Amino acid sequence: MFNPTVATLTIRATLGRRRALLFAIPAVVLIALTLAVRATHPAGPTWAAQVLGDFGFSVLLPLTALILGTGVLGAEIDDGSAIHLLATPVSRSSIVVTKAAVAAAGTMLFAAVPELIAGLLAPDSGKLAVALFIGALAGSVIYTAAFVLASVVTTRAIAVGLLYVLIWEGLLGNFVGGARILSIAHYSLGIANAIHPDTALNAGLGLSTSLVLGIAVTVGALVLASRRLSSFAIKGEPA
Amino acid sequence: MSVIQLSAVSRWYGNVVAVNDITMSIGPGVTGLLGPNGAGKSTILHMIAGFLAPSKGTLTVRGKPTWQNTGIYRTLGLVPERDSVYAFLTGEQFVRATARLHKLPDEEAATRHALEMTDMTAAAGRRISTYSKGMRQRIKVAAALVHDPEILLLDEPFNGMDPRQRLHMMDLLAKLGAEGRVILFSSHILEEVEKLSGTIQVMVAGRLAASGDFRAIRRLMTSRPHVFSVRSSDDRRLAAALVGRPYTSAVELTGTGGLQVRTSDFGAFCAQIATITRDNGIALRELLPTDESLESVFGYLISSQGS
Numbered sequence A: 001m002f003n004p005t006v007a008t009l010t011i012r013a014t015l016g017r018r019r020a021l022l023f024a025i026p027a028v029v030l031i032a033l034t035l036a037v038r039a040t041h042p043a044g045p046t047w048a049a050q051v052l053g054d055f056g057f058s059v060l061l062p063l064t065a066l067i068l069g070t071g072v073l074g075a076e077i078d079d080g081s082a083i084h085l086l087a088t089p090v091s092r093s094s095i096v097v098t099k100a101a102v103a104a105a106g107t108m109l110f111a112a113v114p115e116l117i118a119g120l121l122a123p124d125s126g127k128l129a130v131a132l133f134i135g136a137l138a139g140s141v142i143y144t145a146a147f148v149l150a151s152v153v154t155t156r157a158i159a160v161g162l163l164y165v166l167i168w169e170g171l172l173g174n175f176v177g178g179a180r181i182l183s184i185a186h187y188s189l190g191i192a193n194a195i196h197p198d199t200a201l202n203a204g205l206g207l208s209t210s211l212v213l214g215i216a217v218t219v220g221a222l223v224l225a226s227r228r229l230s231s232f233a234i235k236g237e238p239a
Numbered sequence B: 001m002s003v004i005q006l007s008a009v010s011r012w013y014g015n016v017v018a019v020n021d022i023t024m025s026i027g028p029g030v031t032g033l034l035g036p037n038g039a040g041k042s043t044i045l046h047m048i049a050g051f052l053a054p055s056k057g058t059l060t061v062r063g064k065p066t067w068q069n070t071g072i073y074r075t076l077g078l079v080p081e082r083d084s085v086y087a088f089l090t091g092e093q094f095v096r097a098t099a100r101l102h103k104l105p106d107e108e109a110a111t112r113h114a115l116e117m118t119d120m121t122a123a124a125g126r127r128i129s130t131y132s133k134g135m136r137q138r139i140k141v142a143a144a145l146v147h148d149p150e151i152l153l154l155d156e157p158f159n160g161m162d163p164r165q166r167l168h169m170m171d172l173l174a175k176l177g178a179e180g181r182v183i184l185f186s187s188h189i190l191e192e193v194e195k196l197s198g199t200i201q202v203m204v205a206g207r208l209a210a211s212g213d214f215r216a217i218r219r220l221m222t223s224r225p226h227v228f229s230v231r232s233s234d235d236r237r238l239a240a241a242l243v244g245r246p247y248t249s250a251v252e253l254t255g256t257g258g259l260q261v262r263t264s265d266f267g268a269f270c271a272q273i274a275t276i277t278r279d280n281g282i283a284l285r286e287l288l289p290t291d292e293s294l295e296s297v298f299g300y301l302i303s304s305q306g307s
Helices: A004-016 A020-040 A047-072 A074-079 A082-086 A092-122 A126-153 A157-175 A177-182 A184-195 A208-229 B040-050 B071-076 B091-101 B107-117 B132-147 B163-177 B216-220 B235-243 B265-281 B293-307
Strands: B004-013 B016-026 B029-034 B057-059 B076-079 B151-153 B182-187 B198-205 B207-213 B226-232 B250-252 B257-262 B284-289
Touching: A004 A092, A004 B091, A020 A047, A020 A092, A047 A074, A047 A092, A047 A157, A047 A184, A074 A082, A074 A126, A082 B091, A092 A126, A092 A208, A126 A157, A126 A184, A126 A208, A157 A177, A157 A184, A177 A208, A184 A208, A184 B198, B004 B040, B016 B040, B016 B057, B016 B198, B016 B207, B016 B293, B029 B040, B029 B163, B040 B057, B057 B071, B071 B076, B076 B132, B091 B107, B091 B132, B107 B132, B132 B163, B163 B182, B198 B216, B207 B216, B226 B235, B226 B265, B235 B250, B235 B257, B235 B265, B257 B265, B265 B284
Parallel strands: B029 B182, B029 B198, B076 B151, B151 B182
Antiparallel strands: B004 B016, B004 B057, B198 B207, B226 B257, B226 B284, B250 B257
């Protein structure tokens, strides 16, 4: 299923696009924010959960996953180099799974790990930091699978992904309880909250719901993306 | 012996018909798919390569449809027109990565062989981003050849090549064709393929307009009627000299100075105009073909093939 050659090419293409710095920006902001709040509110009991849960899970994690998830395959499709990969007998599901795995690993590195570092910097939050880290690891996998699917379905995957993160998760997810059922941020929070319950996280879903839905979304997105890639057509330029 | 078979294949995008009811079969050897830009050549190649579904009709390679059939890439290589490659790789890395994707038993030997065939061994250690257009074209061919495919499809392979590179590419295609492979390439410049022999399929506006032997088409090309506008130091004397030639069908002195010469044989006129002016002591100032548009050339080919 996992193709090392595809993975190597993907990693080199992703880092070679000089976007590596871009991924790091939200992570740096999170750590800087944590340090700033720590300096001004040394004794505040709940801010760690708020900063790490709110900024970490509703901004850092989805944006990093969005850049990487839509880039690993979408960028190649956009510039046409994907055809060199697709004109080989490598199975389409293997391409999708490998690309999604690279994007997930990158998101873990640029979002989940900074989340852990920020969590450890916050006072008295060792267990919370670990819980958020595990939630973010799960979120990395689910988000990137969804964004890889978006990049195969539409050329405007970044816009679609932003709308989903900002409107659906950012607004509806917080005000309309039902919207949480389809919110990847809430799956991640649900998992983190189950490991270290904290009301400041505002977790809306339980552990089993989060796990089941998270797995369903990941597997579903990967299967759909593979199927879609099997019908990859070169954009026609009618005369 | 037919390897690629198209039966009544059409392809449209919305209301635009790109390929209209084409039936053709392509066998071993070199086949040129010729036609002006927008004639549907790329659409045909993409359909054969499995990157586009026919809207209507059937298309098979060795009896199997290519659409949604990834197994086809074990015996088929594609050189796309766009030269978007993994530019951050060296030429050798790109070819070897392709060999790995094909899971070749000896990727090292296959890579070396493909680089040798395309004359890219010397430049293989450089990044593709530093390559000229002609070199990119050749490294794409090397990658498409690395798994020793029976069928090689090339979309405008001569684009951006200098004459020497073009000759080399033609030699390579001829050699591959002589080995019994099916080589199908597209081109919108007829003169480009002068060195190749084999079959030609001419497409105009989505339809198959003519097909036949390269030599026959080339003969038609050079003996086609043509209009030139000529300016010289003595237009009247040049007109008189030209009227005496068998291939001149009309000469007109234009009001603005200069001549309009209608010739029945493009090739003979081009070969002799310089000698005629020199022998008559006339200085040739300007010589312009007036209807050199590709459509008119292809249009002429179609009408002469039909008759």
